[in-house]
Amino acid sequence: MREIPFGRPIIHDEEKKEVLDALSGHILTHGPRVRKFEKSFTDFVGGGHSLAVASCTAALHLAYFYLGTGPGDEVIVPAQTHTATAHAVELWGGKPVFIDSEMETGNIDIDLIENSITVNTKAISVVHYLGMPVDMKKIRIIAKRHNLFVVEDCALAIGSYFNDIHAGLHGDVGCFSFYPVKHMTTGEGGMLVTKHKEIAEKINRQRAFGIDRQITERKVPGVYDIGMLGFNYRMSEIQAALGIEQLKTFEWFFKNS
Numbered sequence: 001m002r003e004i005p006f007g008r009p010i011i012h013d014e015e016k017k018e019v020l021d022a023l024s025g026h027i028l029t030h031g032p033r034v035r036k037f038e039k040s041f042t043d044f045v046g047g048g049h050s051l052a053v054a055s056c057t058a059a060l061h062l063a064y065f066y067l068g069t070g071p072g073d074e075v076i077v078p079a080q081t082h083t084a085t086a087h088a089v090e091l092w093g094g095k096p097v098f099i100d101s102e103m104e105t106g107n108i109d110i111d112l113i114e115n116s117i118t119v120n121t122k123a124i125s126v127v128h129y130l131g132m133p134v135d136m137k138k139i140r141i142i143a144k145r146h147n148l149f150v151v152e153d154c155a156l157a158i159g160s161y162f163n164d165i166h167a168g169l170h171g172d173v174g175c176f177s178f179y180p181v182k183h184m185t186t187g188e189g190g191m192l193v194t195k196h197k198e199i200a201e202k203i204n205r206q207r208a209f210g211i212d213r214q215i216t217e218r219k220v221p222g223v224y225d226i227g228m229l230g231f232n233y234r235m236s237e238i239q240a241a242l243g244i245e246q247l248k249t250f251e252w253f254f255k256n257s
């Protein structure tokens with residue numbers, strides 16, 4: 001009997017070499033490789049701002065943190081997804097309101113969304129299930145009508161486009177996963193993308209303790225301020241080294257896997 005492996009990662013010699021180079025340097029986290037990976041990812045998806053983070057779950061958690069989600073708030077969530085899509089809402093005390101899927105795509109049934117919107121609804125979360133893009137034009141119309149934030153869970157959607165725009169750049173934020181079974185991996189890791197500069201600037205701080213100046217931005221070493229609450233959801237240089245090289249092989253992987 002033929003065995004089909006469940007998303008086995010393929011790591012080439014070039015990726016291994018870059019990881020070893022990262023280990024030989026003295027900057028092991030949130031350094032130049034992370035910035036280079038973010039720039040490459042922005043180029044790959046075709047615009048917006050990219051923030052490398054610890055996982056897709058971290059990216060989703062940051063999205064609802066930015067939004068100020070709390071007890072009493074509701075978020076529309078597809079019923080068919082990974083548990084992280086809903087946990088990210090519940091971790092802030094919010095309530096995921098599950099919507100059934102379409103038979104044809106496995107994606108959220110857009111026709112069922114508006115019946116579930118209440119005065120407490122803050123956001124719509126969509127998942128491009130197995131990379132099949134959700135009709136983001138319809139989602140944006142609903143979001144605009146009810147003044148809702150849109151979170152795209154793109155954990156499975158790298159390389160997925162709707163109307164020639166990459167997944168993640170239709171809504172307010174898009175959250176990608178680089179877990180080993182995905183199309184590309186950094187071991188663990190994720191990327192938050194957004195087309196909004198002000199969202200990128202705030203989440204950039206929130207992913208790193210709320211610190212207002214990274215090492216390279218400080219005039220006096222060790223002098224910085226904490227203007228807001230924040231996590232440590234940063235990506236390491238070792239992960240970024242792997243990510244930069246994996247992204248280069250994405251097209252090849254996509255065609256050959």
Ligand SMILES: Cc1ncc(COP(=O)(O)O)c(C=O)c1O
Pocket residue numbers: 055056057058081082084085127153155156176177178179189190
């Ligand atoms: C749809 C979806 N969202 C979120 C996640 C969580 O991703 P991560 O493991 O990077 O936190 C996954 C993981 O497979 C997923 O499939």
